[in-house]
Structure formats: structure tokens, C-alpha cells
Amino acid sequence: MDKNIIYLDNAATTRTLPEAVEAMLPWFSERYGNASSIYAMGAESKKKIEQVREQIAGTLHVSPREIYFTAGGSESDNWALVAAAESYADKGRHIITSKIEHHAVLHTCQYLEKRGFEVTYVDVDGDGILRPEELEEAIRPDTILISVMFANNEIGTLQPIEEIGRIARKRGILFHTDAVQAYGHVPIDAQALAIDMLSASGHKLGGPKGIGFLYIRDGLKLRSFVHGGAQERGRRAGTENVPGIAGLGAAVEAAFTHMQEREERIRQLRDYLIERIEREIPFCRLNGHRTRRLPGNVNFCFRFIEGESLLIMLDMKGICASSGSACTSGSLDPSHVLLAIGLPHEIAHGSLRLSLSGENTRQEMDRTVEAIKEIVEKLRRMSPLYEDFLKEENLKEEETCTAKR
């Protein structure tokens, strides 16, 4: 990678850690045995898989038999929702989720709606946090599943998982959480939080792409998702991705060792970045809760400008970031998350997400602020919205001056 690149899109994906790559390598061409095979080389693969399973179970305070490897976060979400809905359909056909879920959950819910399930999409407040009372009010006698993300991928808000878990458990409803952004960054005790299912992905925490897992609490009768083999206790067929699992293991190891110190350092960088942007760039707005947010998430709207333009110009300066503008999503509507927190369309189009990692430095934050400042100014000079705004302001000023006279 170009040394001058500033990578601030860790919520999209992270750099695969060197130790993860190293951990993967032997499982390609040296120890390539199929874990289901009887000979020693197959058994080696099996052993590796079980070792990582145990390791992950430890990080969540659950049992290894409750961890199922998948191809990543989206598969885990799809599996949890579809299988839970179908397996518990005789109990009821109502599902509750939030308006700010990842599309892996939202689109799966829409799929289920077409299959005769009813879904309630609960609102969030202006900071992007779900109100547990509202969730409780949405519960019906036929509610079988609640799915609320641990932390939002765009604005980083941490959801009241403990309260949601308590409500779900009390009412005898399954609780799934998409923890793709949170796992490896904030501590999660799946048992204490009464989580029944949890999705996570390897490449969001320094692991390789194409590997993730779903935690399924013991005792849940959940139908299998991929049919055709006895792997993953018959619930997820397919030859195991041993290199991916080995890489995930190394990444989890790294993520959970010194988690607190690392995340504290990231949090300080985050707050420094937020403070400088707010102080130095006019007409900006921090999206998401100021403190109840992921340590590495920064999300701003800059009025009068559009997000894609901002991203391309940042890219020209070697800064990788993302936006919730329509243009980056390929539709006319900006991010559903920004709309859900009550932003008007035109402001939501001008959003910028910067997601930090432990590898970022303060110097990078400084360079980033300078770049954003320059670009926002340039784009505002180009913006008819800004032109109109300034004219209105001038008019107002003239009016007040005349009034004073």
C-alpha cells in the first residue's frame, strides 16, 4: 500500500493483519486436508477449526458448540433471520427490527415479508439509538424474533443491547444481534446480555474476507442454512474455509489482546478529529450519539455539498473514506440510517464517514482535517445551495440593519 494513503474506512473493511495472513498460509498448500477426512492431514484441519471455535467462544463467554462458521456477516444475518422465522413460524409470524439495520438484515426482513411474515421496523431517536420502551410496545403475542444491531455501521451508535436482551428473554422472544461492527472492538458477553444469536465478520477486525460466524445459543431449534454435509454440526454444509478460520483466529487473538488500551487510543483520535472538524468547519453536524458510539466511528454532514464529490476529492489526496449519499448507493435516496435519525434528504446527501483503526495516527487526523476543510470550501464555492443561502443571509442582514435604523 502507498505509504501516503490515509485509510479511514475500517467500517467497510480492515487491513488484514500480518499475523492473520501468516496464520493462514500453512493451510493453503501445506496442510490442505479436508477437515472431514479420516487421515492425519484432515484431522489437523479439524483440530485448527475447533481451536479457533473455542477461542471465539471464549471471547463471547459461550460454549464452542454454539459457534458456527459462515462466509461472513451477511450470511450470518441471513441465516439467523430466515432460519429463526421458518423454524418458529408455528409460534407466530411477527418480527421486530430497527430502521437502521444493515441491508443484510433489512432486505432479509423484506424477503420474509414476501413469505407471509410481518415485520415492525422500530424508530430510533435523533442520535440513532433505539428506545427500549418503543421496542416493548411493538411486541405482539405472535412476535417470534427481535433483531437489533449491536452498533450501527454508519453512525456508530451502540444500541441498548442489555435492555433489549432482557425484554426479549422476559417475553420469550428470540433475540438476534448483528455485531459485525462491534465484535472485536467492544466487549460482548453474549450470556449476560441474553443474546440468542449473534453475527460477526472476520474482515472488520483485521481478519480475512469471506469468513465470519453465527453464534446460536444452545437449545435453539434452528434449521440448517446450507444443505449438503455434516459440517458445523449439520447446520452449515460446505468444506470448511480452514485458511479463513485460521486467519480469523489470529485476528481475534490480536483484537482481544489489549482491546481496552487500543480502543481507548482510537477513541481519543476520534474525539480529536470530531473536535477539530466541529471547530474549524462551519455548517457541519455530527451524526450519531457523541459518546454512545463505536470508538472508531466519526460521521458528519456538511451542508450544501454532496458526499460523492467529497469522497473523490479526498481520494485524490490519498484519503479513503465513505459516504451515505445517494450517489454512493446507486439509488436516488441517501442512507436510510441518516433519514431515520431525522435528517432531511439534502443534508443527508452531504455525509462523510471516517472509521478509524489502531493503525491511524494523530498526524493523519491533522492531514485529514486540512483536506476536508479545503475540499468543503471548494465544493461550497461550486454549490448553488450555498449561493442561495448566502444571498438569503445577506438579505436578512440588510433587513435587520434597516430595521435598526
Next chain:
Amino acid sequence: MYSEKVMDHFSNPRNMGEIENASGVGTVGNAKCGDIMRIYLDIDEGHVIRECKFKTFGCGAAVATSSMATELVKGKTIQEAMAVTNQAVMEALDGLPPVKVHCSLLAEEAIHAALWDYAQKNGIEIEGLKKPRSDIHEDEQAAEEY
């Protein structure tokens, strides 16, 4: 994703700015959908576009198509400017990704809106020019819903 020409016009937009007391001004698009273009025309007695400026709120393609559209109509007569279609703008930019084609439509529409303003102010008719739609997205959205 974008051609070199698009990137060039995006990073060094031509004719960006305003014209005071312009002969015609047209604003099209919708902030709700994420793009607004405004074109200013300075047209002389011989109906020749002497100067053309733009301001745009939008994505890279929106800025690039505005920039290219102003280049294409500058120095042309109003009748010649009518021939600057979205297709012409796209070709001049070496193409646009399919999802960005609407940006070139917006550019064509913005030129037409400015010409319409000029025609209204001067009580003339420009052959082939229809009253511009203020929001080109209306059709697109209708099409999507359909």
C-alpha cells in the same frame, strides 16, 4: 468508475461561477435527490452565447457534465446550443457509468432552462425549446415506482 475526461472536468471544472445580470439563468434538479445545476448565460444581440457559467451541487458526474455542457455551448448561437444534447455531453466526456446518465440529462435540462429564461425575458421563441421541467427526477421516480 469515471473516465479520465470526467475526472479532469470534475477536478478542474471549466466555467464554474456566476454571471451577474445574466441574460438567462436556469436551475434544475432537486436537493432531495442530491443534485442541482444552475446555468448562467450571457447572450449578445446576435443570439450568440458569449459567456456561460455554472454552479452545481452534486456528485462527480454532475459537476463534470455541467462543466462540459458549458464548454459545449460557449460561443454557439442559441439555436446551435439547442443541439447540445445529453448524448453530446456524454460523448464529449468519453461516457458515463449507467447510473450517472441522469446527470447528463440534468445538464441538458439546465441549459434549456437558462435558454427558456432568456427567451421569456426577451419575448422570443426558440425553435424546439419547451418549458423546462423544474425537476427531472419526477419521471425517474415515477419510472422506478412503476
